[in-house]
Amino acid sequence: MIRRAALSLLLSLVGLPAQAGTVYVASQQGAQLTRVEAGKVAGSTSVAGAPATVAAGGGLVFLTHPDGQAITVVDGATGQVLRRLPYRGQAFGLAASADGRTLFAADWSGHRIDRIAAADGTLEASAPTGRDPAHLVLDRAGRLFVADRESHQVSVFDAARLTRLATIPVGTAPFALALSPDERRLYVGNVRSNDLTVIDTGGLEALATVPVGAMPYGVAVSPDGARILVTNQHAGTVTVLDAGTLALAATVTVGRYPEGIAIAQGRAYVANWFSDSVSVIDLATLQEVTRLTVAEGPRSLAVAAEPSPKEETR
Amino acid sequence: MRLSFLVLPIALPLALTATAALAHGPTPQKVSQSITIKASPDAVWKVAGxxxxxxxxxxxxxxxxxxxxxDGGTRKVTLKSGGTLEESLDEYKPEARSYSYRMGEPDLKALPVSSYSATFTVSPEGDGAKVEWMGRFYRGDTGNExxxxxxxxxxxxxxxxxxxEGLKGLKAAVEGGKAK
Structure with missing residues (x-):
């Protein structure tokens, strides 16, 4: 394990020093992947039709195509499309291992999770989820959390064996989720009950459910763990909560139908699906500082990992 | 084209069964329409609000x-073509002359979509009003084919x-001084 981690650290340092903190934006209708660096659009790449979710790992970027039965693999530094992995279902949610070798895809209409080799698309393991699995996250301890939208629960799996560890009831129609930087908390946005469930990842149980805005569709946590940011698709806003008290800290107006949200280098990036733009929010002032134009229908964002010794030794 | 007429009566009941359970899908689509009306925004809102x-x-x-x-208000809309739309308000903001709502259970007889949400806004434009009606929906059959x-x-x-068609009807109702 340690040798493997050291190798992936070496690879990430040697291969891609310049791109840490790069934000990747997937535009569904525009079928493009946009690279954003330091708050500015650095480039974009045409990809196969209707990408939904983007994930990053090991210097690579991955995109699901629910309607295209495929996952696209892109070089994170150049934006070049490297290969297309065929996928037997309707891939929606996606997570990549830190070394970029292993992918976890949620099959929306197949109600299952698949582990896939990023090199050639080989299906390594599969497990049933609840109804309509949406987004998923992988923690550093090797656990996978899946938002089962129509079962109103989060499924927790051992990522290596894809065995179920727990099933945690949450609000109505959970869709997006995010881990706190220390990974002790998992935050789950519930689309139809307009609230956020806080899960203790130690005890694997829900601690609290607090209201956010109308139709929460994206969740992110600030690097210091102090703030939780939730996009409200219907309200066109981002709700900022104090992570300690779960009280409302701010409401930031963004574009129309905001969906994905990601945080890099002191800024939050919000994909405004209807407005074809990305809102850039300064985390210090909680103000929108600029809005970047991207291809039609941005939905999802991913950040290239910044090498951190703590992460790599786990 | 002729083939689809033959296939339709068989395919439709199947699709109805399949999508009622799914109720939404992974790839949303946009809908957006607007119209200008020769009346004050308040006059338009009085009718459309x-x-x-x-x-x-x-x-x-x-x-x-x-x-x-x-907020939370509902409406049940019966269409002339048959089918009903059951919708609920997420946010009702009279001060902004805007509301957003979403559908409940799909009814493919009313609209061939499995789920939608929409926002309706009246704003000033010149000495009249502009009405925007936009939303996000998922196709009727959210499967791959x-x-x-x-x-x-x-x-x-x-x-x-x-x-x-709704906005044209609203324009006629407001500019004609009476509802249809």
């Missing part, structure tokens, strides 16, 4: 009833028609 009053101006609506124009009548294209056509 009544959530359950859509039957007074939308030409495709046979009748509509509801529980009030407020939807039949033609439940595809993204079919959903787009139906939603855009429903919104644009």
């Amino acid at each position: 009544d959530f359950a009053g859509i039957g007074k101006w939308h030409p495709a609506v046979a009748k509509a009833e509801g529980s009030g124009s407020k 939807p039949p033609e009548n439940l595809s993204d294209e079919a959903g787009k056509a139906a939603m855009n028609t429903y919104f644009s």
